[in-house]
Amino acid sequence: MLKLRPLTEGIFRKSANMKSCRVLKEKLNSGDKVNLDSESVLVVASVLKDFLRNIQGSIFLSDLYDKWLGVIDQGNEEEKIIAAQRLLAQLPRANFVLLRYLFGVLHNIEQHSSSNQMTAYNLSVCIAPSILCPPNSCSLELEDNVIRKVSLVQFLIENCLRIFGEDITSLLGENSMSCDNSEKAAVTEKPPLESKPVTVIVIYKKAQLQNDTKTPTCMGPPSYLSTVF
Template identity: 70%
Template sequence: MLKFINQKGPLIEGIFRKSASIKLCRALKEELNSGDKVNLEDESVPVVASVIKDFLRNIQESIFSASLYDKWLGVLDQGNEEEKITASQRLLDQLPRVNTVLLQYLFGVLHNTEQHSSSNQMTAYNLSLCIAPSLFCPPNANSSELEKDLKTIAFVQFFLENCLQLWGEVSCDYLVSLLGESSIISDEGTSELQSFPGAAAIQGVQSPAGKQDAAPGAGLALSVSELSLSLDKTLLSTELGDTVS
């Protein structure tokens, strides 16, 4: 699905901002969860983008991990850009590998989308405004409070504007090029995804407390085989909610 958005979305005005039919989104989610092969060419870009946001919003404790919420937002209080980037890299190193890989793909797509903002009107700020509520789950807060959290939006904007520096060798441009190759959705990728705790579902995304193989200081740069994860297969086995925006 990210591959589809990466290929079709950058030239669509208001991508990630436009609302989609709840009925069509529910139908796509049911089709994905059925396990049958889904032809996304039959779907509209806003519908696929809305389902992706809903998928992200329903990751248990959020992709950035609820337990690290205050630390992520604290990055903005660091002195200069270099210090903020270093602090972000240290926090990324505390996330489970599956979270980090998905973030790399996601921000690769967002970066590519922002590069076409003259056509789609989606600047880094506009993208952050639309995607931030799906990425964070602050402790003891509901979704309406999250959507009003300007600091969360500011952090996602910082993360997007600096994603090339955050991942060093594994640049977002490289990730975007991988998303453009058919080999990204492969049997090898599916097998590797199922090696994560929780099998092939996003329920395998854990909080840092439950993390395994968490070597402090482990490099953020992942091998091509590690990046060759079938994110669509993750979506197939994920139980998504019905609310789509």
């Protein structure tokens, strides 16, 4: 069990100890019971990012790669949201559910960027390469495509509630973390969003998020992660 604390500075950006990451993955792969609360948040975040990067065919589906990049080219914000929702509807159920939780986590982290230094843009730079994979992963991506997919992920984070539903914040648990005294003292008509630890149960197992017949392989076969938030 893991509590991804949104106030952790540099989460998903700071490098984690490689040996610790390897040891944690080996434990998860072997089926050992692991207390993730005792693990570094940066290590667990790194392992999660590694899992996302190694999903066969990409969590967004490589077949839809060009269409996803096309979302950012839509005319206005509302058209971009509609285009994103239409593509989400084409994903397998498991992919959609994982994305919903993932972007709920990213949105929650972004809400505390003044403390963790992880704005929507910073998060997108760190996460986009792991979740948006072109059909031919062996070829180098054009610089323009790299910029566009970072912009897309940033847009999805910033508009998470409108795209995935406002109830997404309720998926992150009820417990709140202690915040800075300045945050506690702030009193407004509309209270700021609480900093909610995200409880994640992670189990590595042989499974795939999408149908092999529909999607090409993006990376080599990973040890797949079943994530329950």
